[in-house]
Amino acid sequence: MDEDASNPFRRMSSRTRKVASKMAAALASSDNRTQAALARxxxxxxxxxxxxxxxxxxxxxxxxxxxxxxxxxKKQSKSMKRKTRQAKAxxxxxxxxxFIELLHEANLxxxxxxxxxxxxxxxxxPSSTSRRHFCAVCGSAANYSCVRCGTRxxxxxxxxxxxxxxxxxFVA
Amino acid sequence: MQSNxxxxxxxxxxxxxxxxxxxxxxxIIPNCLYRPLSSKxxxxxxxTSSDDPLDLTSAxxxxxxxxxxxxxxxxxxxIWSHLxxxxxxxxxxSSLLLxxxxxxxxxxxxxTDELVFEDFNFSALYxxxxxxxxxxxxxxxxPTGIVSKAQCSLVVDCGFSFTHAAPVFQNxxxxxxxxxxxxxxxxxxxxxxxxxxxxxxxxxxxTFLMDDVKEKLCFVSLDVPRDLKIARKSGKDNLxxxxxxxxxGVTHTKGYVKNPDEAQRYLTLTSGDQPAQNKELDELQVTExxxxxxxxxxxxxxxxxxxxxxxxxxxxxxxxxxxxxxAGLAECIVRAVNSCHPHLHxxxxxxxxxxGGSTLFPRFAERIERELRPIVPDCYQVKITxxxxxxxxxxxxxxxxxxxxxxxxxxxxxxxxxxxxSARCRRRFFH
Ligand SMILES: [Zn+2]
Ligand SMILES: [Zn+2]
Numbered sequence: 302m303d304e305d306a307s308n309p310f311r312r313m314s315s316r317t318r319k320v321a322s323k324m325a326a327a328l329a330s331s332d333n334r335t336q337a338a339l340a341r342x343x344x345x346x347x348x349x350x351x352x353x354x355x356x357x358x359x360x361x362x363x364x365x366x367x368x369x370x371x372x373x374x375k376k377q378s379k380s381m382k383r384k385t386r387q388a389k390a391x392x393x394x395x396x397x398x399x400f401i402e403l404l405h406e407a408n409l410x411x412x413x414x415x416x417x418x419x420x421x422x423x424x425x426x427p428s429s430t431s432r433r434h435f436c437a438v439c440g441s442a443a444n445y446s447c448v449r450c451g452t453r454x455x456x457x458x459x460x461x462x463x464x465x466x467x468x469x470x471f472v473a
Numbered sequence: 474m475q476s477n478x479x480x481x482x483x484x485x486x487x488x489x490x491x492x493x494x495x496x497x498x499x500x501i502i503p504n505c506l507y508r509p510l511s512s513k514x515x516x517x518x519x520x521t522s523s524d525d526p527l528d529l530t531s532a533x534x535x536x537x538x539x540x541x542x543x544x545x546x547x548x549x550x551x552i553w554s555h556l557x558x559x560x561x562x563x564x565x566x567s568s569l570l571l572x573x574x575x576x577x578x579x580x581x582x583x584x585t586d587e588l589v590f591e592d593f594n595f596s597a598l599y600x601x602x603x604x605x606x607x608x609x610x611x612x613x614x615x616p617t618g619i620v621s622k623a624q625c626s627l628v629v630d631c632g633f634s635f636t637h638a639a640p641v642f643q644n645x646x647x648x649x650x651x652x653x654x655x656x657x658x659x660x661x662x663x664x665x666x667x668x669x670x671x672x673x674x675x676x677x678x679x680t681f682l683m684d685d686v687k688e689k690l691c692f693v694s695l696d697v698p699r700d701l702k703i704a705r706k707s708g709k710d711n712l713x714x715x716x717x718x719x720x721x722g723v724t725h726t727k728g729y730v731k732n733p734d735e736a737q738r739y740l741t742l743t744s745g746d747q748p749a750q751n752k753e754l755d756e757l758q759v760t761e762x763x764x765x766x767x768x769x770x771x772x773x774x775x776x777x778x779x780x781x782x783x784x785x786x787x788x789x790x791x792x793x794x795x796x797x798x799x800a801g802l803a804e805c806i807v808r809a810v811n812s813c814h815p816h817l818h819x820x821x822x823x824x825x826x827x828x829g830g831s832t833l834f835p836r837f838a839e840r841i842e843r844e845l846r847p848i849v850p851d852c853y854q855v856k857i858t859x860x861x862x863x864x865x866x867x868x869x870x871x872x873x874x875x876x877x878x879x880x881x882x883x884x885x886x887x888x889x890x891x892x893x894x895s896a897r898c899r900r901r902f903f904h
Contacts, residue, residue, distance in 0.1 A: 338796045344667075345660040345795075348505075348534050349678065400539040407578045417649040419576040422637075424652045424808060427793050427800040433697075435794060438671065440780040441701055467671065 337450045438462050478875040479562055479595075482572045482603075482868040483549075485538035486633030486658060486830065489868040490556060493570060493875025498868050499560055504552060505536045507681075517555045528726040529681040540655070541574045541634030546584045550592050557593070568597040568884055570875045572867060575602050575637060575651050579896070586895040590887050597884035599874075600902045604628035604639035604646045606870030607828040611858065612644075613873055620824045620858075627810060627821040629802070629841075630867075632829035633658045636789060636802065638809035640821055650812035652805045655797070656788055658831045662687050664795070665785045673776035674719070682728050686717050686778070687785065689730050692739060692835040694783035695843060703742075704780035712738045713782050718775045731775060739782070740835075786834045790844065803844035822853045828866045832859060 409418045436443035437452045438459035445460065446453050450468055454460045478493035484504060491498030506515040509532040516527070537549035557564055569589055573582070582600075589595050607628050612621040620626045624644055630637045639651035666683045669676050676683055694700045704713050716731035730736050792799040800808070810821045822845075827838055838857045845855050860866035874880060885898040 342795065342797060345656075345663045346540060347663065348536055349680070398544055400542050400544050403542070403544060403578055403580060407580060409578075415649075417576065417651070419578065419653075422576050422648075422651050422653045424638075424654050424800045424805045426798045427791075428804060433791060433794055435701075435784060440668070440784055441705060442698070 337452075437467070477562075477567045478570055478880065479557075479564070479567045480570045480868060480871040480875050481553075482606075482871060483538075483543075484572075484633055485536065485541050487864065488552070488556065489865065490560070490562075491868070491872065493872050493880070495872055496869065497865065498872075500556070501864070502556065504538060504549075505534045506548065506552065507532045507534045517552065520556055520559050528720070528722060530720055530722060530726070531678045532681060533678075534680055538634065541632075541657075542577060542581050543585060544581070546588050550588055553588075553593065564593040564595045567595060568599070568875075568881070569593075569595040570599045570601060570871050570880075572603055572606065572871065573600050574634075575604070575639065575646065575648055575653075579899075582899055583895045586890060586898070590890045595887065597881070597886045598890070598898075599880065599884045600899075601871060601874065602639075602646050602648075603630050603632075603828065603867045604637065604641050604651070605644060606867045606874065607826055607860065608641040608870070609644060609873055610866050610870035611826050611860065613870075614861075619820065619856075620826070623820045623824065625817060625820045626824040626826050627806065628826045628828060629806065629832070630829045631657065631789065631802075631827070631831040631837075633831075636805070636829075636831070638802070638806045640809055640813050640817065642813075642817065647813060650809050652809045652812070654789070654792060654799050654802065654805050656792055656799075657829075658684075658687075661691075661785050661788060661831065664788060665691070665781060668781045668784070669776060669778070672781075676776075682720070685728060688833070690715060690717065690736055690778055691782050691785050693786045693790075693837050693840045695742075695836060695840055697783070697787065700742075700783055701780060711779060712742060713779045714777055715782075716775050716777050721774055786831075786837070789831070790840065801844070802841060803848060806841070806845060807848055819853045822849055823856045825855070825857045827857060827859045828863045830864045832863045 404419065407419075409420045412418055434443040434446075434453040435441065436455035436459050438454055441455045443453035443455040443459075445455070447460070447463060447468060452463060452468070454463050480491055480493050480498070482489040482498075486504060487501055488504045489498040489501050491500070500520040502518045502520045506517060507529065508515050509527050509529055511528060515535060519527075535545075535548060537543055537545040537552065539545075543549055556562075571585070571589065573585065577585075585600075586598070589598050605628075607630065608620065608626045611626065612618075612624070615621055625640075625642050628637075628639050628641055628646075630639065634657045636654040636657055637651055640647045662680065662683050665687050666676050666679065669683070669686075700713070704711060715736035718725075718729050718731050720726050720728050788795055790801045790803070792801060806825065810818055813821065825841075827841075832838070838859045842855055842857055849855055862869075883901075885901055890898050
């Protein structure tokens with residue numbers, strides 16, 4: 302497609318993961334169980350890997366941007382108007398906007414109560430409190446939970462595996 | 474002047490695009506760019522060749538859509554422009570029927586309009602939501618059926634990003650009654666990645682591979698406690714155990730199910746309510762020995778699945794299992810119905826339509842019916858229709874609408890947009 306203009310080391314480092322800022326916040330929090338649970342749900346919406354991939358060194362990240370620039374300019378070098386939009390877009394890419402950020406900006410709470418909105422359409426909490434639990438290690442019904450992170454497990458065997466390999470995985 | 478209508482169902486997972494009036498879209502491609510290990514560039518999925526020769530092992534992916542909504546218009550522009558040029562679609566000589574999720578934020582609507590009119594120069598735009606299009610298509614299939622006669626249905630759209638239960642009345646979605654669960658196919662694939670990575674092989678980077686595993690092997694359980702017991706059995710008694718072979722990058726670049734017959738054995742289980750069988754299972758229950766469950770081995774080129782096969786789709790029915798504070802699908806449906814006028818309740822329960830790729834899991838409809846029946850008043854019938862092709866149903870509804878005689882009058886033209894701006898034009902689509 303385009304000629305290569307990128308850093309040859311990108312391929313290697315893009316596989317490595319850096320702790321994203323919200324993960325760092327979770328780590329600092331005293332309430333690990335809540336934070337770990339939230340981080341876990343967040344992770345289910347990620348496109349790549351479990352923890353949002355953040356390029357580990359800054360040069361590397363810059364090369365990714367250059368890459369995109371080459372790509373974008375090819376597509377849209379036609380008009381001034383697009384150039385300004387492109388400039389805006391590049392700026393925006395430096396601080397990528399998530400849907401949650403856009404949602405926050407939209408300030409839906411200020412809408413009159415009869416207007417349907419994203420927030421009001423959420424189904425809401427389940428009515429019955431009978432929550433079922435499955436072991437995070439083997440998937441069986443789980444009656445115990447880890448005191449540090451709240452992850453469920455069914456037996457000593459699974460607890461040990463959990464402690465050895467994954468406790469607080471979503472936080473650290 | 475006859476102008477072509479481009480029908481574009483712009484999903485978070487897949488783009489379905491084609492011309493109004495056709496039965497099927499010209500192409501279906503993932504709505505993303507990806508970067509395979511063999512490439513230093515972000516590449517477009519090929520819209521023409523169905524058997525993609527690219528090895529997508531450990532490919533990274535960038536998507537313009539987050540949680541169902543368009544958050545990266547620049548990336549979307551790249552994807553659309555590549556798509557339109559490979560399909561020889563001239564936007565400036567076409568109208569566009571575009572799907573947009575319910576409750577799209579005004580800022581995202583504005584960005585979408587800019588994309589359509591300023592970047593692509595489409596001559597006119599109509600924005601539709603998925604439930605009304607799915608309804609339209611089902612009504613057209615059965616002109617004498619209840620969906621068509623009552624002009625009313627309850628559309629359950631379980632797609633890539635989220636799940637909606639949305640009542641449709643007189644062909645318009647009743648948006649104040651629509652309810653959403655924040656779970657769709659993407660979260661399910663990610664959950665499957667998590668489970669397999671915990672238990673067998675690290676597949677956290679294998680989005681495309683795990684999509685395939687999910688599509689080929691996951692199903693909805695009709696009796697979770699029973700199935701959990703069966704999943705713990707060893708040998709042939711474990712009806713769920715099956716093996717998926719990872720690509721080796723040499724002889725095969727895609728993974729596959731090792732023994733498809735073995736993978737289908739779960740279909741011999743039918744009803745969930747068999748007390749006798751349950752008792753028998755209790756007695757027979759063999760606790761799994763450590764050697765049954767193979768230990769993590771990164772050099773292994775295959776992995777086994779057992780209870781993951783049904784625990785993954787189970788999320789949609791019990792999001793609380795995962796720690797999400799949201800009701801499951803059956804309750805979601807009831808809440809959507811209850812938000813409508815009581816006169817509509819019986820008709821809505823009798824005309825539930827399932828659409829979206831995540832409704833393709835075997836036994837999805839059966840499970841909803843099982844969960845709904847006890848919580849829906851006895852005097853109402855519960856009738857669930859799975860769309861013949863849940864991935865294409867919305868597009869086909871759009872294609873019908875685009876070929877209707879009223880379509881042109883429903884659109885906003887480019888000059889109206891230029892004169893009135895995005896917000897004023899949008900009011901025309903306000904249902
Ligand atoms: Zn366990
Ligand atoms: Zn723990």
